Amino acid sequence: MAYDFVKIEKKWIGRYDGFEGFRGKNFDNKEKKYILVEFPYPSGSGLHVGHAFSMTGSDVYARYMRMMGKNVLFPMGWDAFGLPTENYAIKVGRKPQIITKENTDKFKEQMRRLALSFDWEREVNTTDPDYYKWTQWIFIKLFEKGLATKEEMAINWCPSCKIGLANEEVIDGKCERCGTETERRTISQWVVKITAYAERLLEGLKNTNFIEKVKASQINWIDKREGVKIRFAVKNRDELLEVFTTRPDTLLGVTFMVIAPEHKLVADLMGNEEVKKYVEETKKKSEMERTELAKEKTGVFSGLVAVNPINGKEIPIWIADYVLVSYGTGAIMAVPSHDERDETFAKKYSLPIDREYVPDEKLMETIIEKGVGERSVNYHLRDWIFSRQHYWGEPIPMINCPVCGWVTVSDEELPVRLPEVLKYQPTDTGESPLANITEWVETECPKCGGKARRETDTMPNWAGSDWYFLRYCDPKNNQELAEISKMQYWMPVDVYVGGDEHNTLHLLYSRFIYQFLWDLGVVPKNIPEPYNKRLSHGVILGADGNRMSKTIGNTVIPDNVADVYGTDVLRTYMMFMGPFDSTMAWNERSLIGVRRFIDKISTLILESVGKYKETDLEGIRIVHRLVRGVGEDIAEFKFNTAIAKLMESVNYLSKNKIGLSNNELSMMVRILAPFAPFVAEEMWSRLGNNFSVHVAEWPKYNDKYLVSEIITLSVQINGKLRGTVEVTPEAEEAEVKNIAESLEKVQKYLSEGKVVKIIYIKGKTINFVVV
RNA sequence: GCCGAGAUGGCGAAAUGGUAGACGCACUAGCUUUAGGAGCUAGCGGGGAAACCCAUGGAGGUUCAAGUCCUCUUCUCGGCACCA
Numbered sequence: 001m002a003y004d005f006v007k008i009e010k011k012w013i014g015r016y017d018g019f020e021g022f023r024g025k026n027f028d029n030k031e032k033k034y035i036l037v038e039f040p041y042p043s044g045s046g047l048h049v050g051h052a053f054s055m056t057g058s059d060v061y062a063r064y065m066r067m068m069g070k071n072v073l074f075p076m077g078w079d080a081f082g083l084p085t086e087n088y089a090i091k092v093g094r095k096p097q098i099i100t101k102e103n104t105d106k107f108k109e110q111m112r113r114l115a116l117s118f119d120w121e122r123e124v125n126t127t128d129p130d131y132y133k134w135t136q137w138i139f140i141k142l143f144e145k146g147l148a149t150k151e152e153m154a155i156n157w158c159p160s161c162k163i164g165l166a167n168e169e170v171i172d173g174k175c176e177r178c179g180t181e182t183e184r185r186t187i188s189q190w191v192v193k194i195t196a197y198a199e200r201l202l203e204g205l206k207n208t209n210f211i212e213k214v215k216a217s218q219i220n221w222i223d224k225r226e227g228v229k230i231r232f233a234v235k236n237r238d239e240l241l242e243v244f245t246t247r248p249d250t251l252l253g254v255t256f257m258v259i260a261p262e263h264k265l266v267a268d269l270m271g272n273e274e275v276k277k278y279v280e281e282t283k284k285k286s287e288m289e290r291t292e293l294a295k296e297k298t299g300v301f302s303g304l305v306a307v308n309p310i311n312g313k314e315i316p317i318w319i320a321d322y323v324l325v326s327y328g329t330g331a332i333m334a335v336p337s338h339d340e341r342d343e344t345f346a347k348k349y350s351l352p353i354d355r356e357y358v359p360d361e362k363l364m365e366t367i368i369e370k371g372v373g374e375r376s377v378n379y380h381l382r383d384w385i386f387s388r389q390h391y392w393g394e395p396i397p398m399i400n401c402p403v404c405g406w407v408t409v410s411d412e413e414l415p416v417r418l419p420e421v422l423k424y425q426p427t428d429t430g431e432s433p434l435a436n437i438t439e440w441v442e443t444e445c446p447k448c449g450g451k452a453r454r455e456t457d458t459m460p461n462w463a464g465s466d467w468y469f470l471r472y473c474d475p476k477n478n479q480e481l482a483e484i485s486k487m488q489y490w491m492p493v494d495v496y497v498g499g500d501e502h503n504t505l506h507l508l509y510s511r512f513i514y515q516f517l518w519d520l521g522v523v524p525k526n527i528p529e530p531y532n533k534r535l536s537h538g539v540i541l542g543a544d545g546n547r548m549s550k551t552i553g554n555t556v557i558p559d560n561v562a563d564v565y566g567t568d569v570l571r572t573y574m575m576f577m578g579p580f581d582s583t584m585a586w587n588e589r590s591l592i593g594v595r596r597f598i599d600k601i602s603t604l605i606l607e608s609v610g611k612y613k614e615t616d617l618e619g620i621r622i623v624h625r626l627v628r629g630v631g632e633d634i635a636e637f638k639f640n641t642a643i644a645k646l647m648e649s650v651n652y653l654s655k656n657k658i659g660l661s662n663n664e665l666s667m668m669v670r671i672l673a674p675f676a677p678f679v680a681e682e683m684w685s686r687l688g689n690n691f692s693v694h695v696a697e698w699p700k701y702n703d704k705y706l707v708s709e710i711i712t713l714s715v716q717i718n719g720k721l722r723g724t725v726e727v728t729p730e731a732e733e734a735e736v737k738n739i740a741e742s743l744e745k746v747q748k749y750l751s752e753g754k755v756v757k758i759i760y761i762k763g764k765t766i767n768f769v770v771v
Numbered sequence: 772g773c774c775g776a777g778a779u780g781g782c783g784a785a786a787u788g789g790u791a792g793a794c795g796c797a798c799u800a801g802c803u804u805u806a807g808g809a810g811c812u813a814g815c816g817g818g819g820a821a822a823c824c825c826a827u828g829g830a831g832g833u834u835c836a837a838g839u840c841c842u843c844u845u846c847u848c849g850g851c852a853c854c855a
Binding site: 212213216217219220221223225227243244245246247258297320321322323324326327328331332333334335339340341342344378379380500501503504539576577578579581582583584585587589590591592593594596597640641643644645646647648651712713714715716718719720721723724756757758759761763764765767768769 | 772773774775776777782783784785786789790793794795796797808810834835836837848849850851853854855
């Protein structure tokens with residue numbers, strides 16, 4: 001066995017610590033390539049195989065790009081704020097700062113072992129005050145531009161985590177993290193107006209090369225709907241009732257109106273006992289109940305009557321919670337003949353249904369002519385609840401002064417540091433644990449100097465990851481979040497690799513923050529979007545085909561695999577498992593297959609060094625073709641087929657005992673290097689080259705070696721394969737036809753009928769059409 | 772219900788409209804090793820003695836030629852879901 005991974009890894013691993021070759025160089029003349037893979041949350045359980053997989057894929061690509069002569073920026077950092085660390089810290093009575101340090105150290109060592117070629121000079125950590133200073137700065141700018149406001153609002157409250165949750169963090173009425181059923185609570189919350197950017201976020205997708213499904217998920221989440229706002233008069237009242245509809249053509253089919261229980265019109269109807277009862281009942285319903293009861297619609301007659309602005313028909317106004325106050329105008333015109341939901345409701349409460357009604361396209365014009373409505377656009381996208389009642393997050397840099405109201409912390413006072421205390425248990429009141437730390441909370445108003453209190457809410461997890469890709473461009477800057485010239489050089493991110501679970505929220509939030517910073521002029525004017533290409537990586541399941549989980553006990557720890565097989569085998573196996581973006585199950589046996597391959601290629605190369613003066617033509621052809629194939633596959637993230645090609649060639653070379661001279665061996669070593677960095681380095685050194693193969697030039701193939709002298713063509717009769725012929729690639733039809741016709745089998749078929757047509761595709765096939 | 776991605780041997784999977792199943796695993800036979808869950812050689816979609824036939828979820832279609840293009844359909848996975 002030529003491949004003693006323990007010895008080889010030990011020999012080389014230290015050489016990569018602080019290795020200059022893995023650094024992205026600001027303003028270098030080479031073409032830049034910014035390759036980003038999502039930074040992990042450093043959990044206590046360490047880096048798992050999923051991380052290892054996506055990071056290795058990105059690493060292979062980054063190594064290839066370096067060898068292709070690009071100036072590569074391939075950074076890594078830590079998205080370290082978050083509940084698990086906070087909860088664990090409370091449990092063991094230690095500071096989350098310390099626990100985070102331990103976890104990131106562990107992750108970093110695991111990444112080192114996996115030979116991930118990150119530029120550690122640019123490491124960032126969202127919990128580092130020098131980093132979150134700028135996260136806070138961004139918040140202040142949002143506030144100054146009127147995009148962050150504090151509002152009383154009903155939020156989803158997790159009674160177990162004691163935290164307010166954004167809508168997207170509630171899954172089936174349950175807390176995304178702990179699974180506890182959420183409740184509704186009214187709390188004063190910071191809200192960021194991402195909806196102001198809805199159209200920009202939609203339009204901006206045109207400036208990206210995201211894969212289709214990522215674009216689709218962004219478009220669906222924003223969900224733009226074009227329609228009309230129509231005003232209905234309310235009988236015996238001054239107010240008008242405004243509705244939003246995408247079907248103005250059904251306006252004359254309206255038989256009743258529905259308003260949400262929270263609609264402003266409902267407020268002065270509380271004298272009506274039935275209405276009051278219904279509204280109060282609805283309030284008590286949790287999200288869970290509202291979702292579960294989705295099919296069972298409930299409502300009550302409001303006592304009010306609306307007037308159809310076109311035909312003057314009087315129609316009753318109902319109150320029902322199937323109409324949402326948060327969408328459109330919180331009121332609808334119900335057309336039970338053309339809307340299933342309205343029909344269900346109408347049937348339940350015996351409301352009229354105009355089944356004869358035929359929609360009329362011309363109504364749109366009439367509405368506008370009469371001035372009773374105008375075109376309007378609605379987005380599904382909601383504003384972003386930005387407050388969390390927790391300790392382990394970025395403090396929101398705001399001060400509440402009894403005289404001046406909400407005042408921003410001045411730039412000089414940033415960052416507002418988290419107080420380092422041991423006790424910060426969440427409260428039941430809905431207030432952040434920071435509220436109990438009096439000496440931190442009590443402060444002076446930056447405006448009037450009077451007594452004031454700090455905001456005790458912290459930011460959501462997303463805040464730190466919204467802009468980290470900018471910080472990598474200039475990670476140590478303490479004057480600004482990053483110097484514009486450096487961003488000008490590195491941005492946009494060329495390839496962003498991440499998980500499907502971040503294709504909507506993280507991507508949308510970070511695009512929004514980037515666009516906002518663009519409006520501020522702090523990011524380059526000519527770069528409207530932060531990411532060029534977005535790829536989503538696949539998922540690795542346990543050997544049993546289930547998602548890896550500690551409870552099932554099917555998790556795979558990369559370190560354990562590396563202990564047994566070595567890093568090179570682990571990396572190559574993960575890349576060989578299947579397409580980079582697919583779901584794949586772990587398979588110990590296949591891992592052994594890859595070990596055989598690494599062993600075989602090591603033997604082949606190490607035993608050939610210096611043995612052959614020249615490589616014969618066949619060998620040269622194999623190597624050149626391989627160089628092209630592997631390079632093309634890596635460029636497209638098709639690592640599995642790249643490795644298959646390597647295997648195929650190695651099998652062929654050793655089976656046919658084709659010797660390679662050092663020149664061709666060197667080419668082989670270099671194309672193996674991105675996958676199996678340690679053993680490639682060893683071979684590179686044995687070939688007499690200097691450290692390191694990972695900054696060596698990717699070998700160039702010569703086109704003249706890519707064409708074969710003889711190729712095999714298929715001979716078809718009526719499209720069915722009946723034989724093959726071996727000819728030169730340039731062979732003309734007449735020649736191929738002659739050879740093909742001489743085949744016994746072909747003759748047999750030709751004699752059965754008349755040849756009416758011959759189709760000859762050079763290099764592929766000849767097809768005789770016989771009738 | 773809506774959006775997206777899929778469906779190819781026993782398994783993971785390859786295939787610019789042109790020899791379906793590359794590569795790997797498993798399996799079978801033989802060799803080899805003190806032994807092996809190690810290595811080597813050969814075979815390996817189904818049927819058939821063979822000629823040949825059948826085969827890429829299903830049904831149609833386009834084409835000289837379809838896993839690949841078109842129409843319809845079934846199922847699986849992921850996401851969203853009372854959004855007017």
